[in-house]
Amino acid sequence: MNRTESLPTAPTAGPPGTEPAPAPVPEETRTGRDPRWARPALAGLLVATALLYLWGLGASGWANAFYSAAVQAGSQSWTAFFYGSSDAANSITVDKTPASLWLMALSVRIFGLSGWSILVPQALLGVASVGVLYATVRRWYGPAAGLLAGAVLALTPVAALMFRFNNPDALLVFLLVAAAYATVRAVETASTRWIVLTGVLVGFGFLTKMLQAFLVIPVFAGVYLLAAPTGLGRRIRQLLLAGLAVVVSAGWWVAIVELAPASARPYIGGSQNNSILELTLGYNGLGRITG
Incomplete structure (x- = not known):
């Protein structure tokens, strides 16, 4: 094993009162030089992943018709788009926050309504997730480990299923993998910018599938x-800023929905009292545990 392939060790703490040593990074990452085979291998992995997720995609038809109806409504009405309504008349929303619907509805607005225009964005999120996971692992353990990690994600059966379907999980996985990458970058240099970006990505994960996105925060x-x-002290302050980023990036939509008069917006589907907060903490919160 040569010097550029040696595995790094975890960050180590010095004597009391001193700062921990920065996380080591492989030389090829620091210098921007990968082995010659790395980029072609990554390109091959991404192309293979795209073929795996896109091949025969039309066989899924409308996939989950509940979300496909909301995508169709969002392609016809910007109000339905914003709230994630099940119908263009905006009578009721789906039982989730709408971020994943936004991508699919934009695709339908551009390419017209079809099973492909709904599902292709999901498949591309899978390809992007594999690429971001590669970049995350590569930073500390080199391109070979990154390729292995990306291939494992691409070939995991449940991943192949969810990236070929229109449930919210595809966008949620992409956002949380991207948040892991931002955390790795933040740990390397104690970067406020990167750890705040982690918070933003997790916050948008909440807008995709509510409290499930917060499981990674600890x-x-x-x-x-x-x-x-x-x-x-600086680490604690930076984490507080990241927490604020989570609240802002997740809370702006929740605040608008809660402050809008009930007569001016659709009913919040899945809630018992037309409240997005009750949906978050009840049906999509403790209700998932207590039934």
């Missing part, structure tokens, strides 16, 4: 708190 926060190469 892991990301714990890794940064333990490993970022700066003082404890």
Whole structure:
């Protein structure tokens, strides 16, 4: 094993009162030089993933008709687009926040209504997730490990299923993988910008599938708190800023929906009292545990 292929060790802490050592990065990453085979191999992986997710995609038809109806409504009405309404008349919304519907509805507005225009964005999110995972693993462990990680994601059966379907999971996975990449970049240099970006991405994950996106927050926060190469006080302040980013990026839509008069917006589907907060904490929150 040569020097450029040596595996890094985790960030280490120095004597009390000193800052942890920065996370080591492989030489090929620091210098921007990958082995000659790395880029062609990555291109091959992404092309193969695209073929895997796009081939025969039309066999799924309208996939989940519940969400396809909302996509059609969003392609016809900007109000339905914003709220994630099930119908263009805006009588009721779907039972999730609408970010995943936005991508599909934009595709339908551009290319017309079809099973392909609904599902292709989902498949492309799968390809993008594989690419971002490669970039995440490559930073610390080199391109070979990155390719292995990307291939494992691409070939995982449940991933192949969800990236060929129109449930919200495709966008959720992409956003959380991107948040993991931002966390890795933040840990390397104690970067406020990158850890705040982590918060933004997780916040938009909430707009995709509500509280499921928050399951990763303890892991990301714990890794940064333990490993970022700066003082404890600065790490805590940066994590508070990242938390604020989560609240802002997730909360702007929730605030608009909660403040809009009930007569001026569709009924919040899945809720018992026409409240997005009740939907978040009830049906899509504790209700998932208690039934």
